[in-house]
Amino acid sequence: MDAGHMLYLVLDSDRPNPLFRSPITEPKNILDLGTGPGTWAIDVADQFPTGKSTRKKMGRLSKLRAALANIYGVDLAPPPNTWLPPNCNLQVDDALSAWTSRVKFDLIHMRLMLGAFTPTEWDDIYQKCFDNLEPGGYIEQLEPDVRVMSDDGSLDPNSLLAGWGGNFVGSSERAGRSLDTQQTMKAKIEAAGCVDVQEHLYKCPIGVWPKDKLLKDAGRINHVHWSSGLEGFAMFLLTRFGAPKPWTADEVRAYTTKVREELKAPNLHIWHYT
Numbered sequence: 001m002d003a004g005h006m007l008y009l010v011l012d013s014d015r016p017n018p019l020f021r022s023p024i025t026e027p028k029n030i031l032d033l034g035t036g037p038g039t040w041a042i043d044v045a046d047q048f049p050t051g052k053s054t055r056k057k058m059g060r061l062s063k064l065r066a067a068l069a070n071i072y073g074v075d076l077a078p079p080p081n082t083w084l085p086p087n088c089n090l091q092v093d094d095a096l097s098a099w100t101s102r103v104k105f106d107l108i109h110m111r112l113m114l115g116a117f118t119p120t121e122w123d124d125i126y127q128k129c130f131d132n133l134e135p136g137g138y139i140e141q142l143e144p145d146v147r148v149m150s151d152d153g154s155l156d157p158n159s160l161l162a163g164w165g166g167n168f169v170g171s172s173e174r175a176g177r178s179l180d181t182q183q184t185m186k187a188k189i190e191a192a193g194c195v196d197v198q199e200h201l202y203k204c205p206i207g208v209w210p211k212d213k214l215l216k217d218a219g220r221i222n223h224v225h226w227s228s229g230l231e232g233f234a235m236f237l238l239t240r241f242g243a244p245k246p247w248t249a250d251e252v253r254a255y256t257t258k259v260r261e262e263l264k265a266p267n268l269h270i271w272h273y274t
């Protein structure tokens with residue numbers, strides 16, 4: 001997950017704020033849904049420092065700096081961190097249960113939540129987000145497309161990597177929680193009431209093959225993200241919803257080992273949308 005966080009920072013490293021695109025300069029409250037280890041929430045909290053002790057230390061500067069915000073992160077699992085900035089609050093909760101917070105948010109952020117919800121649950125989540133925004137607030141979501149592609153034929157159509165996306169999306173559909181979030185989120189966010197919804201697609205490389213320095217860095221990190229994450233991405237879905245019948249854990253490990261081997265091929269110019 002840390003590699004995933006780093007990947008998105010690098011992809012937007014040529015922008016003034018690589019943490020989010022929403023044009024908010026003086027947020028008061030920001031929510032990160034499905035925050036995981038809270039890495040994004042912690043970085044955003046550091047970007048908008050607040051809390052009495054910080055303000056005191058900042059002294060005169062605090063008067064100049066208008067941007068002071070509270071960042072909330074919510075996840076089913078408790079965060080592994082023992083240290084948090086004073087303006088970062090990570091809570092254990094189910095995003096599908098009733099939202100009881102009285103705070104309204106300037107920005108609600110979600111990232112790598114594909115496969116977390118059924119289509120009806122996604123509708124519910126976006127409606128909850130919309131209803132809990134300040135007027136003029138933003139929803140921002142980053143999701144990858146798990147299908148691997150190449151533009152130059154370097155991806156063998158018979159390889160495991162070429163079949164990875166179909167295998168994975170098929171399993172997620174049998175689970176009722178499709179991994180098609182990237183393709184469905186814009187329409188669902190609009191259906192919840194948001195207007196002027198913008199979409200930005202990256203062709204995100206896996207590996208160091210791009211000539212462009214930013215994309216080479218992104219590809220290097222993405223390669224780590226994939227090779228270290230494959231087993232974790234696949235184990236639950238394939239052992240429960242694999243085809244033609246659920247796979248054993250050993251079958252999944254053997255499969256992900258072979259996919260990891262394929263990822264090492266030097267002449268592979270592969271990418272996926274994100």
Ligand SMILES: C[S@@+](CC[C@H](N)C(=O)[O-])C[C@H]1O[C@@H](n2cnc3c(N)ncnc32)[C@H](O)[C@@H]1O
Nearest residue numbers: 001034035036075076077094095096111112116
């Ligand atoms: C792949 S992780 C992404 C973590 C983080 N957003 C990031 O980008 O590093 C997905 C997270 O969503 C959380 N999640 C899934 N369903 C949830 C729910 N109903 N309520 C809250 N969190 C949920 C999981 O516990 C997991 O930590």
